[in-house]
Amino acid sequence: GNSVTQMEGPVTLSEEAFLTINCTYTATGYPSLFWYVQYPGEGLQLLLKATKADDKGSNKGFEATYRKETTSFHLEKGSVQVSDSAVYFCALIPNTGRRALTFGSGTRLQVQP
Amino acid sequence: DAGITQSPRHKVTETGTPVTLRCHQTENHRYMYWYRQDPGHGLRLIHYSYGVKDTDKGEVSDGYSVSRSKTEDFLLTLESATSSQTSVYFCAISESGGPQETQYFGPGTRLLVL
Numbered sequence: 207g208n209s210v211t212q213m214e215g216p217v218t219l220s221e222e223a224f225l226t227i228n229c230t231y232t233a234t235g236y237p238s239l240f241w242y243v244q245y246p247g248e249g250l251q252l253l254l255k256a257t258k259a260d261d262k263g264s265n266k267g268f269e270a271t272y273r274k275e276t277t278s279f280h281l282e283k284g285s286v287q288v289s290d291s292a293v294y295f296c297a298l299i300p301n302t303g304r305r306a307l308t309f310g311s312g313t314r315l316q317v318q319p
Numbered sequence: 320d321a322g323i324t325q326s327p328r329h330k331v332t333e334t335g336t337p338v339t340l341r342c343h344q345t346e347n348h349r350y351m352y353w354y355r356q357d358p359g360h361g362l363r364l365i366h367y368s369y370g371v372k373d374t375d376k377g378e379v380s381d382g383y384s385v386s387r388s389k390t391e392d393f394l395l396t397l398e399s400a401t402s403s404q405t406s407v408y409f410c411a412i413s414e415s416g417g418p419q420e421t422q423y424f425g426p427g428t429r430l431l432v433l
Contacts, residue, residue, distance in 0.1 A: 248427075297361075305416045306364045310361050311361045
Protein backbone atom coordinates (compact mmCIF):
# COMPACT_ATOMS: atom_id res chain seq x y z
CA GLY A 207 0.00 0.00 0.00
CA ASN A 208 0.87 3.67 0.00
CA SER A 209 2.67 5.24 2.94
CA VAL A 210 4.48 8.41 3.95
CA THR A 211 7.21 8.66 6.57
CA GLN A 212 8.22 11.94 8.16
CA MET A 213 10.89 12.80 10.66
CA GLU A 214 9.72 12.85 14.26
CA GLY A 215 9.27 16.17 15.95
CA PRO A 216 9.21 18.54 17.53
CA VAL A 217 11.84 20.45 15.64
CA THR A 218 12.99 23.51 17.56
CA LEU A 219 14.92 26.23 15.74
CA SER A 220 15.97 29.79 16.33
CA GLU A 221 14.65 32.50 14.07
CA GLU A 222 16.56 32.75 10.74
CA ALA A 223 17.84 29.18 11.00
CA PHE A 224 17.73 26.77 8.05
CA LEU A 225 14.92 24.23 8.09
CA THR A 226 14.77 20.73 6.66
CA ILE A 227 11.92 18.32 7.33
CA ASN A 228 12.50 14.91 5.78
CA CYS A 229 9.76 13.02 3.98
CA THR A 230 9.95 9.72 2.14
CA TYR A 231 7.15 7.78 0.53
CA THR A 232 6.13 4.37 -0.75
CA ALA A 233 3.72 4.19 -3.65
CA THR A 234 3.29 2.46 -6.96
CA GLY A 235 3.62 4.51 -10.08
CA TYR A 236 3.97 8.26 -9.94
CA PRO A 237 2.02 9.85 -7.10
CA SER A 238 1.50 13.56 -6.62
CA LEU A 239 3.24 14.89 -3.50
CA PHE A 240 2.06 17.60 -1.13
CA TRP A 241 3.09 19.55 1.93
CA TYR A 242 0.26 20.82 4.11
CA VAL A 243 0.63 23.12 7.12
CA GLN A 244 -1.61 23.32 10.17
CA TYR A 245 -1.42 26.40 12.39
CA PRO A 246 -2.67 26.07 15.97
CA GLY A 247 -6.42 25.61 16.17
CA GLU A 248 -6.90 25.64 12.41
CA GLY A 249 -7.48 23.25 9.55
CA LEU A 250 -4.89 22.21 7.01
CA GLN A 251 -3.68 24.50 4.26
CA LEU A 252 -1.77 23.50 1.17
CA LEU A 253 1.79 24.79 1.38
CA LEU A 254 3.15 23.40 -1.90
CA LYS A 255 2.92 20.45 -4.23
CA ALA A 256 4.73 18.64 -7.04
CA THR A 257 3.08 16.32 -9.52
CA LYS A 258 5.96 14.70 -11.39
CA ALA A 259 9.56 13.67 -10.88
CA ASP A 260 12.11 16.51 -10.56
CA ASP A 261 9.38 19.12 -10.12
CA LYS A 262 10.05 21.69 -7.43
CA GLY A 263 7.15 23.09 -5.45
CA SER A 264 7.62 26.42 -3.71
CA ASN A 265 5.60 28.87 -1.65
CA LYS A 266 6.29 31.48 1.06
CA GLY A 267 10.03 30.68 0.97
CA PHE A 268 9.48 26.94 1.40
CA GLU A 269 10.66 24.50 -1.27
CA ALA A 270 10.52 20.77 -1.90
CA THR A 271 11.76 18.72 -4.86
CA TYR A 272 10.13 15.49 -6.04
CA ARG A 273 12.95 12.93 -6.10
CA LYS A 274 11.81 9.71 -7.71
CA GLU A 275 15.16 7.97 -7.33
CA THR A 276 15.16 8.40 -3.55
CA THR A 277 11.34 8.50 -3.15
CA SER A 278 11.68 11.70 -1.17
CA PHE A 279 10.06 15.12 -0.93
CA HIS A 280 12.01 16.98 1.76
CA LEU A 281 10.76 20.40 2.86
CA GLU A 282 13.31 23.24 3.17
CA LYS A 283 13.35 26.90 4.07
CA GLY A 284 16.42 29.07 4.20
CA SER A 285 15.42 31.33 7.08
CA VAL A 286 12.51 30.47 9.36
CA GLN A 287 10.38 32.97 11.25
CA VAL A 288 8.42 32.67 14.48
CA SER A 289 5.27 32.76 12.36
CA ASP A 290 6.32 29.48 10.70
CA SER A 291 5.65 27.61 13.94
CA ALA A 292 3.08 24.98 13.00
CA VAL A 293 2.64 21.29 12.22
CA TYR A 294 3.77 20.22 8.75
CA PHE A 295 2.32 17.19 6.97
CA CYS A 296 3.76 15.42 3.96
CA ALA A 297 1.17 13.59 1.85
CA LEU A 298 0.64 11.83 -1.44
CA ILE A 299 -2.17 11.01 -3.84
CA PRO A 300 -1.59 7.98 -6.09
CA ASN A 301 -2.20 8.28 -9.81
CA THR A 302 -4.28 5.09 -9.79
CA GLY A 303 -6.93 3.75 -7.44
CA ARG A 304 -8.54 5.76 -4.67
CA ARG A 305 -7.76 9.45 -5.11
CA ALA A 306 -7.45 10.37 -1.44
CA LEU A 307 -4.52 11.75 0.50
CA THR A 308 -2.22 9.47 2.44
CA PHE A 309 -0.52 11.51 5.16
CA GLY A 310 2.62 11.26 7.19
CA SER A 311 2.29 11.63 10.95
CA GLY A 312 3.22 15.31 10.94
CA THR A 313 6.21 17.25 12.24
CA ARG A 314 5.76 20.06 14.74
CA LEU A 315 8.06 23.03 14.16
CA GLN A 316 8.73 25.51 16.96
CA VAL A 317 10.67 28.66 16.05
CA GLN A 318 12.05 30.68 18.93
CA PRO A 319 12.82 34.41 18.69
CA ASP B 320 -10.26 30.43 1.21
CA ALA B 321 -12.43 27.59 -0.04
CA GLY B 322 -16.00 27.85 1.22
CA ILE B 323 -16.13 24.90 3.60
CA THR B 324 -17.89 24.91 6.93
CA GLN B 325 -18.22 22.15 9.48
CA SER B 326 -20.78 21.83 12.25
CA PRO B 327 -20.66 21.52 15.12
CA ARG B 328 -17.12 22.74 15.77
CA HIS B 329 -17.00 21.08 19.17
CA LYS B 330 -19.07 18.27 20.65
CA VAL B 331 -19.05 16.20 23.81
CA THR B 332 -21.16 13.07 23.81
CA GLU B 333 -21.54 9.83 25.70
CA THR B 334 -20.62 6.32 24.65
CA GLY B 335 -23.39 4.60 22.74
CA THR B 336 -25.13 7.72 21.43
CA PRO B 337 -25.40 8.52 17.72
CA VAL B 338 -23.59 11.59 16.44
CA THR B 339 -23.81 13.35 13.08
CA LEU B 340 -21.25 15.79 11.78
CA ARG B 341 -21.97 18.03 8.84
CA CYS B 342 -19.75 19.39 6.11
CA HIS B 343 -21.09 22.12 3.84
CA GLN B 344 -19.35 23.55 0.77
CA THR B 345 -20.19 26.45 -1.50
CA GLU B 346 -17.69 25.54 -4.26
CA ASN B 347 -19.84 22.99 -6.14
CA HIS B 348 -16.93 20.53 -6.02
CA ARG B 349 -17.70 16.94 -6.91
CA TYR B 350 -15.46 15.14 -4.40
CA MET B 351 -15.82 15.36 -0.64
CA TYR B 352 -13.84 13.52 2.04
CA TRP B 353 -13.94 12.84 5.76
CA TYR B 354 -10.63 12.39 7.62
CA ARG B 355 -9.84 11.96 11.27
CA GLN B 356 -6.73 13.33 12.94
CA ASP B 357 -5.11 11.52 15.83
CA PRO B 358 -1.70 12.04 17.46
CA GLY B 359 0.99 10.01 15.76
CA HIS B 360 -1.22 9.09 12.82
CA GLY B 361 -1.55 12.24 10.79
CA LEU B 362 -4.91 12.25 9.03
CA ARG B 363 -6.64 9.07 7.91
CA LEU B 364 -9.47 8.72 5.42
CA ILE B 365 -12.82 7.57 6.80
CA HIS B 366 -15.13 7.84 3.77
CA TYR B 367 -15.32 9.86 0.62
CA SER B 368 -17.91 10.82 -1.96
CA TYR B 369 -17.53 11.23 -5.71
CA GLY B 370 -21.02 12.56 -6.35
CA VAL B 371 -24.53 12.79 -4.97
CA LYS B 372 -25.40 9.41 -3.45
CA ASP B 373 -21.98 8.02 -4.51
CA THR B 374 -19.75 7.14 -1.58
CA ASP B 375 -16.96 4.72 -0.76
CA LYS B 376 -15.01 3.56 2.27
CA GLY B 377 -11.62 4.70 3.39
CA GLU B 378 -9.05 2.99 5.56
CA VAL B 379 -10.78 3.57 8.93
CA SER B 380 -14.49 3.29 8.05
CA ASP B 381 -15.65 0.83 10.74
CA GLY B 382 -18.29 2.42 12.99
CA TYR B 383 -18.98 5.29 10.57
CA SER B 384 -21.52 5.88 7.84
CA VAL B 385 -21.96 8.77 5.42
CA SER B 386 -24.62 10.29 3.24
CA ARG B 387 -24.66 12.82 0.46
CA SER B 388 -28.09 13.84 -0.78
CA LYS B 389 -26.97 17.22 -2.17
CA THR B 390 -23.75 18.34 -3.82
CA GLU B 391 -23.02 20.80 -1.05
CA ASP B 392 -23.55 18.59 2.02
CA PHE B 393 -21.67 15.52 3.23
CA LEU B 394 -22.76 14.01 6.55
CA LEU B 395 -20.70 11.72 8.76
CA THR B 396 -22.59 9.59 11.31
CA LEU B 397 -21.17 7.70 14.23
CA GLU B 398 -23.94 5.22 14.76
CA SER B 399 -22.99 4.35 18.34
CA ALA B 400 -20.10 6.48 19.52
CA THR B 401 -17.16 4.86 21.31
CA SER B 402 -14.24 6.42 23.17
CA SER B 403 -11.91 5.35 20.34
CA GLN B 404 -13.77 7.78 18.09
CA THR B 405 -12.63 10.74 20.16
CA SER B 406 -10.74 12.70 17.55
CA VAL B 407 -10.65 15.79 15.38
CA TYR B 408 -12.64 15.32 12.18
CA PHE B 409 -11.83 17.20 9.00
CA CYS B 410 -13.84 17.51 5.86
CA ALA B 411 -12.08 18.17 2.55
CA ILE B 412 -13.20 18.88 -1.00
CA SER B 413 -11.67 18.69 -4.45
CA GLU B 414 -13.07 19.71 -7.78
CA SER B 415 -12.95 16.42 -9.70
CA GLY B 416 -10.79 14.08 -7.63
CA GLY B 417 -7.78 14.12 -9.92
CA PRO B 418 -4.43 13.03 -8.43
CA GLN B 419 -2.87 16.42 -9.10
CA GLU B 420 -5.68 18.41 -7.55
CA THR B 421 -5.43 20.23 -4.27
CA GLN B 422 -7.81 19.15 -1.53
CA TYR B 423 -9.15 22.00 0.56
CA PHE B 424 -9.89 21.42 4.21
CA GLY B 425 -12.55 22.69 6.55
CA PRO B 426 -11.80 24.02 10.04
CA GLY B 427 -12.46 20.70 11.79
CA THR B 428 -14.80 19.32 14.45
CA ARG B 429 -13.37 18.32 17.81
CA LEU B 430 -15.34 15.35 19.21
CA LEU B 431 -14.99 13.97 22.72
CA VAL B 432 -16.73 10.69 23.55
CA LEU B 433 -17.01 10.07 27.29
